[in-house]
Amino acid sequence: MDKLGLIGKPSDWLISSRYDATILREKLHIDIVDIPIEEVTSLGEVDGGEEGALVIYNRLREIVERYQLSGLTLRCFDLLTTVKNTGCLALAKLNAEGIPAACEGDVPTLITMMLANRLTGCPGFQCNPARVNTETGQMLWAHCTIPYTMVDKFNYDTHFESGFGVAIHGELPTGDYTLVKVSGDLSRVFAEDVQLIRNQYEPNLCRTQVWLQTKQVIPYLLSNPISNHHVLVRGHHAQAFIESIK
């Protein structure tokens, strides 16, 4: 049984991202462990740069050890007003170390990242849809953290919404990827084999920004999406994801 930590509650804006703990336990052998956000915010105000971001990482690493977690999701926006830094660096590092770690207390996305790890042995990039081109099928996806092991190069920037702390602008190799999401009760899965065609770096968006060439993603998102966050995984594995939750 894998124990996944939910540190703080899911963010208030995740209105469609609920989960069914019983189904997750029975079908995926995953237990969700509630952990108070105070276990992180008790750090108090830390340095606003890389040093402070590493303090957050060290605290999360302690929590992983204490609760014997295989993964975690963090209500990270609460850190902005308390710890005065972000969880972006910490989550990037944990993911790179093989511990799936999702933002915003998003359990279904964490489950999807856990599945990615189980199926491919690789971490996933939790990302938001940002732009679509309905004529070409190209889409922009973005987020402020990404596993270090998924990027060719990166630099630190401020977190988009808050304008402070440490976020990551990473550049990914072009090529084959899978865009995937499972719902929190495992009743739905969306997975498509896609191509990453280019990286970009613009303001007014989360800092890591990638363009995908897709086929079915845009009509799915504009009419019946599972949720906001999806996960991008290296290689073509769509069929394996679909079969994994049958």
Next chain:
Amino acid sequence: MLITLSSSLHKEELALPFELEQSFIDANQVVAVLTGGSEGLFLQQVEAGAITLDRPIYLLASEQSNSLAACCEILSWINQHNGHGQIRTHR
């Protein structure tokens, strides 16, 4: 009817993503979701009766500020609650 939603999480300058014909706005429920973090504001509008799930809901997404992301989360909620809607990214 046009309702505009934006979250205090975002400080950048915001604008409607694109213009719609007034006749379309008058005949439909149209919600311009300008930023991420607006999802709770949408629920407040539903609870206040300003938006009903009995009629289709058109969500307008821009190319900035996690607008499309918020539209996806809202549309998923609408579908989960047996409503109907769609996201529009251009006129």
